[in-house]
Amino acid sequence: MASRSPALRRALQTASRTQSCRSFTSTSATLTQPADYPTRHQPPTRDPSRPTHFGFETVTESEKQQRVASVFTSVAESYDRMNDLMSFGWHRVWKDHFVRTLNPGFSPLSSSPSGPQHILDIAGGTGDIAFRMLHQAHVLNHNPDVRVTVSDINPSMLAVGKQRSQELPATQQAALSWLEANAEDLNSVRPLHSDPNGPTSSIPDASVDLYTVAFGIRNFSNIPAALREAHRVLKPGGIFACLEFSKADNYPLFNAVYKRWSFSAIPMIGQLVAGDRDSYQYLVESIERFPSQEDFRDMIVDAGFVVGGRGYENLTGGVAAIHRGMKPRN
Amino acid sequence: MSPTTLPASLTRTSLRRLAHSRPTTCLLRTAAHRSITTSTTTPTRPSPTLQQPLRRATRQHQTRPLHYPAHPSSPSDAPFSPPELALLRAAYAHVPQHGFSAESLALGARDIGLLDISTNLLPNGDFDLIRYHLFTQREALVEKSRGLQGSVRDRVFELTWLRLLGNREVVGRWQEALAIMAQPSYVPASLSALHELVDDIWYLAGDVSVDPSWYTKRASLSAIYVSAELFMTDDRSAGFEETKAFLRRRFDEVGELSSVLGAVREWVSFSGSSAINVLRSKGVPTENISSLSEKREVDGLG
């Protein structure tokens, strides 16, 4: 900060004064719109022309998918910086906690190994979660029999992740695979960099031990469809685990400050850092639109999962939350 | 569950328990309720079958639902969901050998056809396994309290001893458990479990008096219980006789102490109020004095 040129500092200051007010007032008017995810009262169907929301704008589902894809293409590179800005750097701590508590690769020492563990990291983007999973399983739990499939709708995010994975030990690289997949339909997926017109394959039913999605699910146009797919691909006893920005409603003052920060400052900084204000505006609004902890827990239960306790854990006063559910036997 | 718009004090668990409760197996107890129903000085011993009427809790006091199901071994109203219970019950069988640990949990998961990763169903893993132990033992105490003889004091002693014996199967693992319970994030839940246990013991022993000794009695029993539990983890004597002797000594000490304290307090409040009456009768304004003396009584309660 201190090394910043006076010109840039001045630009930042004026930008924050003008832009922050504008974006805050212009978006707060739309805060009361109904949520864009279909609830269990209206069984979701996949209809590309169905209206959904892009941030606070109403668009069709297929349009949303394209626009989400372009958001992440435009921010793939500056993406880590964005996460730092939105969470004040907390996202690293949250991800560590998420992976450590899931404890992939743990297997009772007093019993025989139970065969390979398969983790599917959905919306895995640049591999942040997948790499932590491998470290926990292979290194900390001394269990090399754990593999991770990183999947994302956006090949450019995956490409960044694959690039980053070159720095991992060879055994960990070998345990990774990269898959282009829309979380709402895991029946037509394709390996990264395969022929876009080639045949697609399917993630089989009951083939996954652990399904993770971190900071991804709020971008899906049809969350119930994604939850149903998660339920389908998980083995009985398999775990669904989601880390997502959430609502710090228990701390009204903190929440107000955080909202003000995210609605005004982040898109503005996004513009300066990445030259792409709209993408960041979208990210901020998608967080605001995401259901509350309890509502999302209920959606998970509606998809057929069982939950323990109240079904979620708040992080940093609810700025983010972890939801977990188990696919029961039968 | 439908989208919740619940008062913050109602947790999902307590709701689940409320939803499942039947008047005959459920007793809502609050401090307020006790002070209303138990102003008589002769303690009458409530029967463990709990045929007392379900009473509405007054708003300003926290409601604490407590369940005594007919079969304590199948706690259908437990603070755990059925899938959690199935996993915990299976894992608990491994505790004597593997402790309150991820190992026991994963072995339990396998026993009931689940995966190693399935233990993530539980929000707090090893601590949930400890909570399961505390919960089932607390419930078992209800059955054990039937047909106890003697004074309230004797029954409190006996119930405390019976509860300690409830740790017998896992005693070799109990120091580890205490270490887990002492982790900062688990301390509040651990303390409230202790408070609930001690409260149950006094209640099941038939002590329904609400007087200034209410808090001292609970505080001293908590202290005794915790020290005896710790003592027991190192006790190699047959049938834990030494723990029982330890417990007896602690009870005797506190007996002397609290009767002395009680007598002093009684004397202070009696002489205080009579002094005020004397002053009043002489026409001295006593507002300040009486508020002082009230304050002293409140302090004595804490």
Ligand SMILES: C[S@@+](CC[C@H](N)C(=O)[O-])C[C@H]1O[C@@H](n2cnc3c(N)ncnc32)[C@H](O)[C@@H]1O
């Ligand atoms: C904020 S990034 C999260 C990346 C990574 N999980 C992390 O925590 O760092 C969100 C990701 O969701 C992906 N995404 C959005 N919609 C998706 C969908 N329908 N199916 C799969 N991935 C999707 C985006 O391409 C993007 O990579």
